[in-house]
Amino acid sequence: MEKTQAYIDTHKDRFLDELLDLLRIPSVSADPEHKTDVSRCADSVRARLVEAGLEKVEVCPTAGHPIVYGEKIIDPSKPTVLTYGHYDVQPADPLELWTSPPFEPVVKDGLIIARGSADDKGQFYMHVKAIEAMLKNDTLPCNVKFMIEGEEEVGSENLGTFVKNNKEKLKADVVLISDTAMIANDTPSINTGLRGLSYMEVEVTGPNRDLHSGVYGGAVANPINVLCELITSLHDEAYRVNIAGFYDDVVELSDAERKALAEAPFNEKAYMEDLGIDAVWGEKGYTTEERCTIRPTLDVNGIWGGYTGEGAKTVLPSKASAKISMRLVPDQKSQKITKLFAEHFQKIAPPCVKVKVTALHGGEAVVTPADSVAYKAASKAMEETFGKAPIPTRGGGSIPIVALFEQELGIKTILFGFGLDSDKIHSPNEHFGVFNFMQGIRAIPRFFAHFAAMSNGRA
Numbered sequence: 001m002e003k004t005q006a007y008i009d010t011h012k013d014r015f016l017d018e019l020l021d022l023l024r025i026p027s028v029s030a031d032p033e034h035k036t037d038v039s040r041c042a043d044s045v046r047a048r049l050v051e052a053g054l055e056k057v058e059v060c061p062t063a064g065h066p067i068v069y070g071e072k073i074i075d076p077s078k079p080t081v082l083t084y085g086h087y088d089v090q091p092a093d094p095l096e097l098w099t100s101p102p103f104e105p106v107v108k109d110g111l112i113i114a115r116g117s118a119d120d121k122g123q124f125y126m127h128v129k130a131i132e133a134m135l136k137n138d139t140l141p142c143n144v145k146f147m148i149e150g151e152e153e154v155g156s157e158n159l160g161t162f163v164k165n166n167k168e169k170l171k172a173d174v175v176l177i178s179d180t181a182m183i184a185n186d187t188p189s190i191n192t193g194l195r196g197l198s199y200m201e202v203e204v205t206g207p208n209r210d211l212h213s214g215v216y217g218g219a220v221a222n223p224i225n226v227l228c229e230l231i232t233s234l235h236d237e238a239y240r241v242n243i244a245g246f247y248d249d250v251v252e253l254s255d256a257e258r259k260a261l262a263e264a265p266f267n268e269k270a271y272m273e274d275l276g277i278d279a280v281w282g283e284k285g286y287t288t289e290e291r292c293t294i295r296p297t298l299d300v301n302g303i304w305g306g307y308t309g310e311g312a313k314t315v316l317p318s319k320a321s322a323k324i325s326m327r328l329v330p331d332q333k334s335q336k337i338t339k340l341f342a343e344h345f346q347k348i349a350p351p352c353v354k355v356k357v358t359a360l361h362g363g364e365a366v367v368t369p370a371d372s373v374a375y376k377a378a379s380k381a382m383e384e385t386f387g388k389a390p391i392p393t394r395g396g397g398s399i400p401i402v403a404l405f406e407q408e409l410g411i412k413t414i415l416f417g418f419g420l421d422s423d424k425i426h427s428p429n430e431h432f433g434v435f436n437f438m439q440g441i442r443a444i445p446r447f448f449a450h451f452a453a454m455s456n457g458r459a
């Protein structure tokens with residue numbers, strides 16, 4: 001292990017330079033204009049896996065963006081770790097709010113500033129470099145498989161088919177993913193859960209054309225006004241989601257579980273200050289941390305309609321639309337919630353408008369055990385790397401593929417994330433600490449060593 005760790009420290013600058021090269025490729029999966037950049041990024045990831053010493057490396061085409069696969073089987077009788085990550089990134093807009101261009105990475109005050117630095121290029125690249133370090137020093141203690149996809153930020157639509165069609169190839173004892181955050185650099189933590197997602201689009205149509213708001217206003221329902229009323233009605237006075245049946249399958253945590261989660265340090269004042277808000281908001285009866293981890297939510301992500309150009313145009317629009325996401329918790333099922341929402345929204349629409357509801361994508365919530373061999377190995381690895389045992393916490397984001405791995409391959413995941421909530425993922429000026437990048441590279445070989453030693457093939 002010392003050899004491997006010394007190698008990592010010696011090659012630190014090169015590791016960082018290589019990551020910066022990867023960050024220069026604008027692999028925005030949502031934007032068709034970036035399709036060739038996304039495939040160029042896949043090719044670059046492929047080359048990196050080969051350089052690291054992985055074998056059978058290939059770019060696997062899908063109906064959408066490609067998946068990069070690679071493996072190193074040192075002994076089929078030994079356990080296998082399946083590393084998952086994503087090389088696609090979120091769109092970078094609004095561009096004017098970046099202090100440096102999103103795809104021209106800079107390292108400033110110990111932070112790597114670029115779109116994708118924390119989510120997820122910087123984090124999956126830690127694994128590539130950790131494997132390189134183990135292979136170059138002959139210390140890889142078990143088998144490893146890599147699957148790095150290019151559609152995570154758009155709902156991993158084609159990954160399900162890939163997993164179903166490649167069960168044998170992907171066979172492993174545990175999935176290892178670095179795509180989440182810790183509490184703080186001096187307070188390591190491991191996520192033991194993620195929320196699910198139902199993402200909807202609604203369209204409200206009133207009159208068959210845009211109308212003069214003086215000639216018709218007052219007599220014809222305005223779809224924007226109606227949409228706002230409908231959206232407002234989706235929460236009750238206690239800020240609970242006001243859809244019948246929405247909470248039916250929600251697993252309520254015991255007082256002991258809530259108490260354990262509350263032990264993670266959290267400073268509400270600093271939280272508000274960081275966000276520039278004077279008060280927090282949310283479901284009555286739950287703390288801020290609970291509201292964004294173990295409780296389900298409903299949020300409007302975007303809303304549009306009517307005239308939004310400069311100056312005034314007196315118009316009563318024909319249509320109004322919104323994108324609405326619901327974050328789900330165990331045991332809510334995405335399909336059921338999607339159906340409940342669609343039916344509810346149709347039902348509450350007044351006769352003066354027509355509504356169309358479309359489901360965009362979904363994913364299931366997961367909880368991962370904190371007493372498995374793999375969790376213990378991850379916990380020890382973090383403790384050795386940070387000098388402090390990590391705290392188990394629940395995460396609020398979604399990685400739909402985690403439930404799919406469980407369902408299709410029967411394997412549990414370790415969410416071995418080294419980011420911070422303050423990394424501004426999905427926002428302007430996304431960044432990832434050089435410290436975090438290096439700690440991840442240092443911790444991963446330790447995980448492999450403990451996992452191989454403890455598991456005897458069992459996760």
Ligand code: BES
Nearest residue numbers: 119152153154155179180181395397398
């Ligand atoms: N890495 C995030 C998920 C995440 C972030 C989990 C922080 C926990 C803490 C991932 O790339 C992501 O953004 N997922 C999407 C879901 C997807 C279906 C678009 C999300 O959570 O919105």
Ligand code: MN
Nearest residue numbers: 119120152179
């Ligand atoms: Mn991610």
Ligand code: MN
Nearest residue numbers: 090119153425
């Ligand atoms: Mn993301």
